[in-house]
Amino acid sequence: MGQRAASRLLAAGALLLAFGTSMLSANRVYAAPPAPTTVTIEGDDLPEPLAVHADTDAELFAAVLSQVSWLTGPGQTSSPEPGDLGPKYLVVVMVADEPHRAYELYPLAKGGPRAFRPAEQPGKGKTTAGWFFGRLTMSETLRAAGAPLPARPDSISGGIGGGERVIPEDALNPGEDIDKMLTDLRQVMMLNAAVVVGITLGIAGIALLVRRRTR
Template identity: 60%
Template sequence: MGARVSRRWLLNGALLAMFAAPQLLTSPASAAPANTPTAVTIAGDGMTQPITVPAADKPELFNAVLGQVSWLKGKGQSSSPKPDKLGPKYTVTVLVGDAAKQTYDLYPLATGGPRAFRPAKQPDKKLKTTAAWFYGRLTMSETLRAAGVPLPEQPETLHGGGVGGGDRVFDDDTLNPGRDIDKLLTDLRQMLLLNGAVVVIITLGLAGIALLVRRRTR
């Protein structure tokens, strides 16, 4: 009798473990780490209210916006640009649940390419960092525009990952082919004149040496 009771308890325990295991594996506590970002907000010039991009509802757009700021670590890549060269500013805040954790300032229309700034003061008091400037990703302008930021379309944007300009990597002066050709011709002309002068000087020097040698050998 005791053996039957033990077997029944063992069988009931095994069945209970089988039903409980899937629930434990899919419980919210084990589904994602506690510090995983759940949303990003965008606020800035020309916007009446912030834009919220939740990870659950818009995962692709969320990852695209988060990708503009998630790599902004270290000491930075550039010095502080001039304020009048930055253009409109848009602040991206990373949320975990309802708590703001990190914030970054993006300048997609900065002269020479977009810039990003990481403030030393962050919403999460436990996060210790320093202020730093970075060259923004090439897709910054179009990513923010896709999220709803009032930015003009940039058909000449160089799409792709990596770090560099946003809407233009170089300004109009840098990308002026006519000016570059004129400068090239001017430099070439100066080089030819310089080389010609050097040849004349060398020729005169050789002639003088030959004349001197000829006089001494007579």
């Protein structure tokens, strides 16, 4: 009878350990989302969307992706006047064959390139709308991808998609982004620690019960 009870307790411990392991694995999966594979570009002056693939044109793909991959957090500027924006290009980031994120780029905007992150995202995704100062190389990067834009030899570049973002110093708030990153990291670490402590206490309790029942 004691051996049967001990076997059941050990089986319960194994299930508890498996559950904890799955929780830790879920955290690792959450921390590593799937990588984009394609970016598409749409515009009123394009007869059909342009597509740049990571596996066939890695350099150009990275250049186009770099124009939008940093558009996170709160916006940096207020909404410009519509007449000052110039032509709009919709850039959609794809993961496999599914649209993942969408952004509007305005390479010829008055005062420098602008980027807009719509609140409504592909699928059921939602975020907060925000306007951002774009990279000086936005026009040349889109032109390299096939957009009919004038050459901009005066843009600061370090190869395709290089250069710096045109952002006034008072428009940046790096402290807020760092605080958010640290908060998210702290939450993940606390969850992992709680899972490990729970597993340890569960196994210790099971071992104690087994010891008592087998005396």
